[in-house]
Amino acid sequence: MIQISVDGKALSIEPDQKPTHLFAENKDVVVCRINGTLKDLWTDLQEGDLVESVSIDSPDGLFVLRHSTAHVMAQAVQEVFADTKLGIGPPIKDGFYYDFDPKTPFNPDDLVKIESAMRKIVKEGQRFRRRVVTEKDALAELAHEPYKCELIGIKGPAGEEASVEVGGSELTIYDNLGRDGNPVWSDLCRGPHLPSTKHIPAFKLMRSAAAYWRGSEKNPMLQRIYGTAWPSQDDLNAHLEFLAEAEKRDHRRLGTELDLFSFPEEIGSGLAVFHPKGGIIRRAMEDYSRKRHEDENYEFVYSPHLTKAALFEKSGHLDWYSEGMYPPMIMDEELHADGTIKKPGQQYYMKPMNCPFHNLIFASRQRSYRELPLRLFEFGTVYRYEKSGVLHGITRARGFTQDDAHIYCTKDQMADELDSLLTFVLNLLRDYGLNDFYLELSTKNPEKFVGDDADWEEATETLRKAAMAQNLELVLDEGGAAFYG
Incomplete structure (x- = not known):
């Protein structure tokens, strides 16, 4: 016998007992934590292990449910379209996706066939079995899967999409076992997974789309299938109903139906x-925002839409943000009759941000400490070369106007200014009818920043305290800060 703890209670068990036996009476438990780490229910237990049950409707349970459903989808795709190569298949908010390299793009009828094959796999109750492999063995076993072979050897940090496949201290392959106990399909994966496919209660494939391998336009274009999975059919139905209602209120649809805005092809995506x-609506919103800013002692400024390259070189944008900027325009260049350059021109860029312009306004003359804090505000139109795949109406655009402000203050004033700023911004959002939000604190990207560590640490801690004072959920975005803060 070995001694373990299960959900806080001491328990003596046989050495060959596994978590799946411990939670056999509770069908809602689909995965567990062993000593704090999420594990399959088929994991071997050791003396002194602390075991915690994880139900299917918990965040961890939903994560595993959707991850396992993505695997079932990949298995079904290769059953229906045998020559399809596999990419990655992570769980995402409310669902999952998997990237494939098929001979021809998927169409809606294909998704119906794939979903039908998935239901057969679920009905068979195939067990997920974890298997540790060496890099050499994994490369040999998956030699027919070029994208998987590319991932082998990557030790990605948690949070990267590829980390559902590889990462951590060891490589693992998951086998789906048929009723005779033999593998019927396998995939490179870190796991964990459900005990078997029969633990997938409700799912639906939603759509397919094109996606670059690992998100880079330099890589091959793959086919991505999106799906959703839930702990019950009622939960799935409620989600689908929510999506249907959201579709009716999609701002892109309303923009057309109400004759509010459009995206002419002649102008560009x-x-x-x-x-x-x-x-009329935009003017009313801008007028109200302007008044509220002025009431809070913000001073209104204007800046041009483009600038010489030197400004963005000095600010660091060309070093750290050039991929998000439109290419430069060459101005004032003079040519000889034969087309050779007589006088070199200068590069000008459309601005992706207003910050450097406001800094120039602040630096335009000597300032007294009595002027601080100085709060500058602008309806600044900016241009960012977003990838076409992430564009989404006017919520993710390549040209947009933001009510942008920059506050210049002493270090001693920083905490009070942040508290005042957050309170003002949150109240302004509430005035527009937005009440459901959380705060996100982005920390320094160790590979992409300017300034010294001490200033970053002080600024981050001051931001954290100001955020906590708002009594809202605070989510940490590790390494997500812009290069300047």
Whole structure:
């Protein structure tokens, strides 16, 4: 016998007992934590282990449910389309996706066939079995899967999409076992997974789309299938109903139906024009925002839409943000009759941010400490070369106007200014009818930052305290800060 703890209670068990036996009476438990780490229910137990049950409707349970459903989808795809190569298949908010390299793009009828094959796999109750492999053995076993072979050897940190496949201290392959106990399908994966496919209660495939391998346009274009999975059919139905209602309220649809704005092909993707009715709404929102800012002692400024390259070189944008900027324009260049350059021109860029312009306004003359804090505010139109795949109406565009402010203050004033700023911004959002939000604190990216560590640490801690004072959920975004803060 060995001694363990199960959900806080001491228990003596046989050495060959596994968590799946411990929770056999509770069908809602689909995975567990052993000494704090999420593990399969088929994991071997050791003397002194602390075991915690994880139900299917918990965040961890949903994560594993959707991850396992993604695997079942990949298995079904290769059953229906045998020559399809596998990419990665992570769980995401409310669902999952898997990237594939098929001979021809998927169509809606294909998704129906795949979903039907998935239901057969679920009905068979195939067990997920974890198997540790060496890099050499994994490369040999998956030689027919070029994308998987590329992932082998990567030790990605938690949070990266590829980390559902590889990472950590060892490579593992999961086998789906048939009723005779033999593998019927395998995939490179870190896990954990459900005990078997029969623990997938409700799912639906939603759509397919094109996606670059590992998110880079330099890589091959793959086919991505999105799906959703839930602890019960009622939960799935409620989610689908929510999506249907959200579709009716999609701002892109309303923009067309109410004649508010459009995205003419002649202008380009992500560049909106506001129609008269949309202009009325926008003007009302801007007027209210301007008044509220002025009431809080913000001073209104204007800046041009483009600048010489030197400004963004000095600010660091060209070093750290050039991929998000439109390419430069060459101005004032003079040519000889034969086309050779007589006088070199200068590079100008459309601005992706207003910060450097406001800094120039602040630096335009000597300032007295009596002027501080100085709060500058602008309806600044910026241009960012977003990838076409992430564009989404006017919520993710390539050209947009933001009510942008920069506050210049002493270090002693920083805490009070942050508290005042957050209170003002949150109240302004509430005035517009937005009440459901949380705060996100982005910390320094160790590979992409300017300034010294001490200043970053002080600024981050001051931001954290100001955020905590708002009594809202605070989510840490490790390494997500812009290069300047």
